Amino acid sequence: MKPKEDIKVMSDWFTFIINGLKSLGRHLNEEVVMKMLRSLLKSWECQDEDQEVCNLCLITINDPKELILRDNKLTKIPDVVIFKKLLVFDVSFNEITSLQGLSKASSTIKELYVSKNEVTKMEEIDHLHELQILELGSHKLRVIENLQNFTKLQELWLGRNQIKVINLCGLSCIKKISLQSNQLTSMIGLEECNALEEIYLSHNGIAKMEDLSKLVNLQVLDVSSNKLTSFDDIQYLTRLEDLWLNDNRLESLEDIAEGVSGSREKLTTIYLENNPCVRSPSYSNILDGLFSTP
Template identity: 75%
Template sequence: MDSPTRPDNRDPTPENDVESTILDLTSCQLRDLDSVELPPSLTELDLTANRLTALDPRISQLSNLKKLSLRQNVLNDDGVLPLSTWHSISALQELVLRDNQLKKIPDVSIFKMLLVFDVSFNEIFSLNGLSKASNTLKELYVSKNEVTKMEEIEHFHELEILELGSNKLRVMENLQNLMSLEELWLGRNRIRAINLCGLRCIKKLSLQSNRLTSMTGLEECVALEELYLSHNGIAKMEGLSTLANLRVLDVSSNKITEINDIENLAKLEDLWLNDNQIASLDNIAEAVASSKENLTTIYLERNPCASSSAYISTLRQIFPNIQQIDSEMFA
């Protein structure tokens, strides 16, 4: 899809001609930067949503540059190749190559202070090359590619966010060294079993739209605050009783027949159980005994129990502070 046209009043030059440190050229339909001045003082350069096929060599001289976004251009592997030799910008902290035409992980070994690296929405088949990336990395995004194996990530001891959703992963592996990891996003893969390799620090975990049939494997993840397991083949709620910090639980669109193993989760605020096979509301008060006061949102639509004429009134009676039942909001 073509990028939106650049507004007529948008001049592709920095706002402050002398001391400008941020240059935002988003959606300017630029095919090159020939008409653009690049002040040496720049610390951030945003070239999102243009038509660049190559990198302007002048970028290599921006020794103060900390953030470079090349999101949504038409850069291929050869187009980003010069990055691996641009030592003058080796202090770069954020590199965004999201939504281009890359087929492999680019060589970013010179960036020894890199904190954020984003190559999502490309055509990357393997994580080969990540072993060269700096162990300073805190956020890594490789979603919507063709990756089949979790590899070359073991040295990322400082990593806090790992996004590998919408790939072709079958196994959760090589996570054991990621002791700082707080968010793991693995939705839309082909994963059949939960294996967090002993990690206990994760606060947000998404395994939506995989091939899970069991929830076991979460028992030691006591820091978990948000858990997303919708659109799998899970038949039983289990392995949840130790997750005392859980605030959001989404197990919608599974094969669950009963609400189990959450009676001690006092911090639970959002509970998504829609599109399952829960027959009755008879035991729901006991099932969520500890969280009745805190629960503000519950989804149970498209379960047999939701067909009862007293469905809404029963839930409102059980949960005194409820604000939303399915799509219906309450003051």
């Protein structure tokens, strides 16, 4: 590397050489790669803003299946076009403001983690047909979009955003979804996702439990810290095991027996703390009755 060249110029040359050698059928081992890296000027030191390039230089030769670049102060999606067999790509805990650049990522990716950044739009992801896990929590997202091609998606994590409406684009295979700490006021939008096993909707402004009756595979339902006033639309959830209803506005337990009538054999946990109903003198007796053996 010449004295006035920066690390990005060096990286471009490094990638050009590696790709050229691969095209000729030459595969370098780790020892040779390290010799190439040590040929840099001894006075050069990797700065924080260049950490992305440092990491890519060190792993380029191996064409890995997992690329983990967490907490590296990245400000954009790195160019990973050279990695043709990626299965896991993780750029969480950085300073990325846009998903632009993901369109160049391999369509083989099955797990994509971009949590705790500053992204505002779900874009350049629709080619990831093999995706099974998508983590986009702790951003500034307002709309759920561009999911229609994810026919294999099983887990969607969108907590701590600014989403107001649930729109899952008919994801029939999804099993877990988290929309905690958003701006939801309704549960409508889940009814077509009948493979769902776990739903996390805590810390929103939801006032009514609805569109749940078709989710016959549901095992965990977390609607704590909302504005619920009654138990609705859960009597057909025969596989329900965990029900989180704490920190709501439930005044009475009159409907709870009917509400969990279908899940009594499976239900092992129900949280009702910090609701007005817990002040009822019959609170403990009613709950004991729910779990007592006939």
